[in-house]
Amino acid sequence: MKVYVSADIEGIAGVTHWDETEIGKVGYEAARRQLAAEVWAACEGAAEAGAREILVKDAHDTGRNLTPADLPPGTELHRGWGSHPLAMVEGLDPSFAGLILVGYHAPAGSAGSPLAHTLSPQLHALTINDHPAAELLLVAYSAAYVGVPLLFVSGDAETCAEAQRLNPHIVTTAVKRGVGGATVSLDAGRAVEGIRTGVAAALTGDPTRCRIPLPKKFSVEMTYRDHPRAYRASFYPGASLTEPRSVRFAASDFLDVLRFLLFAA
Helix, strand or coil: CEEEEEECCCCCCCCCCHHHHCCCCCCHHHHHHHHHHHHHHHHHHHHHCCCCEEEEEECCCCCCCCCHHHCCCCEEEECCCCCCCCHHHCCCCCCCCEEEEEEECCCCCCCCCCCCCECECCEEEEEECCEECCHHHHHHHHHHHHCCCEEEEEEEHHHHHHHHHHCCCCEEEEEEEEECCEEEECCHHHHHHHHHHHHHHHHHCCHHHHCCCCCCCEEEEEEECCHHHHHHHCCCCCCEEEECCEEEEEECCHHHHHHHHHHHC
C-alpha cells in the first residue's frame, strides 16, 4: 500500500505567529521540530496500518522545512517546489491508496486561526463556487481529480470541521483552535499520539467511503490585498476583473483551475 502525506506548518500544534513559520525567524526551529514530530507520527500510523511506501511532501513556504533525517526509515521526501499545478500534492497519482494531510489551517478571511490564509498572504479571499476555499479544499479537489481518497486531516479545529463537511468519513485530529490573535493547542504528546492513531484508523477503514465528488463546473473568485495584482491577474486567459481588487475565472476542468492559481495566486 502506498500513502501520500502532505504537510504544512500553520496548523501544527503551538504555531501561533508568522515568525514561527519562516526560516531564520524567532520560534521557527521549535515549530519545525513539532512539524517533524507530527509528520513522523503520521508516517508511523500509516506503517502500522500496512503502508509499505510513504511519500511526504513538504508543502510549506520554501518546501525546505523537513529533511530526510526527520522521517522514519523507508519513507521518501519531496522537498522544494517543482512548479507543477498540483503544488501541495505534486506527484500524487492513482497508485496511492490515500492522502494524509498534516498541519493544515483555516482559509483567508477566516477567524479560525491567527495564521488563516490561502496560498499567499497577498490574497484577501479566495472562493470556489461561492464557498471560501482553504488550501484543504484545493488539495481535496486535487486528490479527487487524480482519483485518490482523502483519508485523514490534522490541523486547526476549523480545518477539521471543513474536512468533515466535505465527507464525514474523513478521520480528523484537531491539535489547536484559534482565539482572536491567539491559539489554544494540545500538548505535543497528545497531538502526536492523536495523529498516529488517527492515521492508522483512517487506513484500516474502507477508503472508497472517503472519496469527494468534484463539482462539474468551477467559478473562482480571488480578491487581492492590492489592486495592481488583480489587474495583472486579469490578463490570464479566461480571467476578468470584477472589482479593482477582484478577479473571476470559470472552468469545467479542475486542472484549468489549478493552472490559473499557479500563475495568478
